[in-house]
Amino acid sequence: MSFSSTSDINSMRSAINQALSEFVKSENKYLAKIGPELDPVATAIESFLLDSGKRLRPLFAYVGLLGAGADASPEIIKAISSLELIHVCALIHDDVMDGSDTRRGSPSIHKLFEKMHTENQLVGSAPQFGISSAILIGDLALIWSAQMLHTSSIKNDQLIRTLPVYDEMRVELMAGQYLDVYEQSLGTQNVERSLKVARYKSGKYTIQRPLHFGASLAGASEELINSYTNYGIPLGEAFQLRDDLLGVFGDPSVTGKPAGDDLREGKRTALIAITMDRATNGQLKDLKSNFGDPNLTGEQVNLLQEIIISTGAASHIESMIKELTDTSLAALKHGGITPVGINLLTELAILATNRKI
Secondary structure (H helix, E strand, C coil), X not given: CCCCCCCCHHHHHHHHHHHHHHHHHHHHHHHHHHCHHHHHHXXXXXXXXXXXXXXXXXXXXXXXXXXXXXXXXXXXXXXXXXXXXXXXXXXXXXXXXXXCCEECCEECHHHHHHHHHHHCCCCCCHXXXXXXXXXXXXXXXXXXXXXXXXXXXXXXXXXXXXXXXXXXXXXXXXXXXXXXXXXXXXXXXCHHHHHHHHHHHHHHHHHHHHHHHHHHHHCCCHHXXXXXXXXXXXXXXXXXXXXXXXXXXXXXXXHCCCCCXXXXXXXXXXXXXXXXXXXXXXXXXXXXXXXXXXXXXXXXXXXXXXXXHHCCHHHHHHHHHHHHHHHHHXXXXXXXXXXXXXXXXXXXXXXHHCCCC
């Protein structure tokens, strides 16, 4: 079957989904050869990967390639699709670190395997089995990401150019995850620290580095890569700020997470830092007595939501998202990005910052 490159977001996403499906089904056959004990692992990771997902990271890599004037191929599609498996690793590990029971409306991986331990009446701690399984499955996704890239059959010079970006992306993600864990442990709020966490934990690996990855595949100029940085850094921060708002105000039927989940987890985001800076003494007392309580009732969640709104923190974050997005889009006017790249990056900016999930 012949391959034709596309500049339509939905068609690009379909091509990425097909590449991911072919890869994970092939690798699950290898797991099956090891033994039937790994069947639950294969089922869980395939379902987690294929049942949903916006594919933002491969999409930005795809557009980074097109914006540099190059065309896609089956080999390139496979290479850029490998970035989604880094995201899968991050999500699975994130749920363990946050103690999140659900992901996309279904049990998170550690809860799924905890339930399996209980139902099969296995020996030992069911929660610990679930956590251990999730850590290993997340590690497997990270290994598969590298394997998918290395077996993509892109040209040797393309692989050599992309590897430094690929490595840096993974290092920055892990650094950001640690910064997030450390920030929660400090027990204090700081807007600048929270924005730094947002930049490294989510923004850079979601937008900037995937764009660099696509540009490297195309052999792009330093000027173009700099333009992608000027676009990607502010948009990445706007993306995470939107995520922070959704973690507090998102509709559970849309986000797949319980209402106010970030409030129960005690996520010290920029939204919470601004709220605490602006809160009255009475509001601050309510915040400190309820924030981070895993057993928050719906009424308590509503109370905290009202405080966040009344301090103006939510509207301030919305203003920051708009300002950051405008800064990002202004970068598209420079650096030699192709017209199709500019159109798609504008479309992706809207998708990343106006989303409900």
